[in-house]
Amino acid sequence: MTAPIELHYWPTPNGWKITIMLEETGLPYTVKYVNIGKGEQFEPAFLNISPNNRMPAIVDPDGPGGEPVSVFESGAILQYLGRKTGKFYPADERARVEVEQWLFWQVGGLGPMAGQAHHFRGYAPEKIEYGINRYTNEVNRLYGVMNRRLADREFLAGDYSITDMASVGWVIPHERQGQDLNDFPNLRRWFETVMARPAVARGVAIGKEERDRMNLAVDKEAQNILFGQRAR
Incomplete structure (x- = not known):
């Protein structure tokens, strides 16, 4: 049985790209929420797989050669999953x-x-x-x-x-x-x-309750975390 892909995710337009692709391809996956309003994207364990402190990122335990691989940047993840499955990313x-x-x-x-x-x-x-x-x-x-x-x-x-x-x-x-x-x-x-498309609807719905709990428009602490960062 194929081990599930580990998706580090928050329900935003960039995060939705990957949940949609995973739903479209039927690959098994688990979601690990990265609460960007609480600064979880700056934790060392996450930075090991996403050095730009941005989600989404994935860890595929069944990477090339059967070894785990991590991928950050949403476009690169989409290309990787397209090559892995042969779906939605043509070989021609x-x-x-x-x-x-x-x-x-x-x-x-x-x-x-x-x-x-x-x-x-x-x-x-x-x-x-x-x-x-x-x-x-x-x-x-x-x-x-x-x-x-x-x-x-x-x-x-x-x-x-x-x-x-x-x-x-x-x-x-x-x-x-x-x-x-x-x-x-x-x-x-x-x-x-x-x-x-049903898979798109499912992908966009992932984590909706998490997103609803964070009202970024009024949460000044979350805004400071997201918009006030400099190099450390």
Whole structure:
């Protein structure tokens, strides 16, 4: 029997990427919550597997050669799980390039820009108009990129893949980013299609009760932990 993958996780758009992939592939896994509002991401045991003190991270006891392997960074985890299972990450090079360029687009663009929109619109102690407008507008631009891409295809890379899993969680909180999906009909169609997948619904639901207990908008201690860190 295959030993379960150990997922170090908190229910955020980056965490959802991995629960969705694990649910889609059917790989057995166990969840170890990393409460980012309490600073658990800075504990030495976690830093051994995620030196950037960010979740998610995984430990696969059945790694290459049958030896355990740990992987951090959500995009790298998705690629690893895709190679491991042969699912949602094509072996054909041309198809793989399509998936990878949109995966890195999400990791380098959509996620960070949406995260900054969340910060300046919802968490910053001062309402800085420039910051709010800068990141709200940039997310709007990125949504437009997706909308154009999806005009003639069902999913971002053609077939459903890890890049759709990577992106959908960052569209879930679109209202917090100041966006209206009615302005992006192709994106809205894609979003509704992906969210209707049972594995996506299960993945997003993992840890919902944990997330609900942490109200980051009013928890100043958690905000200081998340937004006030420097090199130690």
